Amino acid sequence: MKLVQLNYYIAVVQQGGFTKAAEELFVSQSALSKSVRALEKEFETELIHRSAKEFQLTAEGQLFYEYAQRILQYNQAQTQELYQRLHSDCGSLSLGLPPSAGTIYFFSQIYKFRECWPGIELKITDALTSKQIKEKMDVGELDLGVMIEPFLDDKYLSHRVYSSEAVLVVSKQHPLSDVKSIRIDKLAEESFLLVSSKYMFHDVVQEYFHRAGIKPRVAFESTQWDLLLEMVSDGQGVSILPKPIIDKCYNNRVHQIHLKEPAFPWALTLIYRKDKFVTRPMQHFLNICGKKL
CATH class of the missing domain: 3.40.190.290 (D-Maltodextrin-Binding Protein; domain 2)
Structure with a gap:
């Protein structure tokens, strides 16, 4: 079952048939019909009376309609919550920082970051060498890491900061x-x-x-x-x-x-994995260091 199938089914029910629903959704009637039949096959039940002269749901079809609405409402609410959390100034950021890098450059960036976004928990791992930071980033234990150049690894994006x-x-x-x-x-x-x-x-x-x-x-x-x-x-x-x-x-x-x-x-260069989603805290820190995303 896919969300688009639920959207199609709800539209068919609310429009009272396939013709008006197809016009509303800008899809063909055959596409809607195939989608509803796929749901009936998956749940092994008839949702719409095919023999009735006028559009009519079966008892199972009415129950399915109610649950489909709940599912889509829940999905919409969770999607909105996820978007808000991803774009809110909260959460956490884990940064791998070699001892000398903090003394040379990052002490001021850390201060600016904490001053601008006090709601974000900044976790600094600073008792590691660059090699150890790279190892922790490889297994996903750190969001951002500081390296010295040259740094060449196809799995990472890098931004020179100093x-x-x-x-x-x-x-x-x-x-x-x-x-x-x-x-x-x-x-x-x-x-x-x-x-x-x-x-x-x-x-x-x-x-x-x-x-x-x-x-x-x-x-x-x-x-x-x-x-x-x-x-x-x-x-x-x-x-x-x-x-x-x-x-x-x-x-x-x-x-x-x-x-x-x-x-x-x-x-000094700031690195992060190509396959890692760039969170808002990561964006903020990169921006502080001159990397606009």
């Missing part, structure tokens, strides 16, 4: 502490302190080295950005890190050097 660069970071006492920019191939002998392979940024850095045609001397890896910067500040090695992190927390304690040939762009 652009900067990654820089070489050295101590104030390092021989390169007065250098403003440098080619990466000049650093083959340096001891690198890098972000752990648990982070997506690790893969981005390794790909950068690969494109530059050098194999770095990696002295230490860590999941803690602040630990790496403390070690750099202490002269234990050099590192490559996003410039906004240095600007925010360590600009006075270390020296930044722009990388060239090749340059090292760095950006």
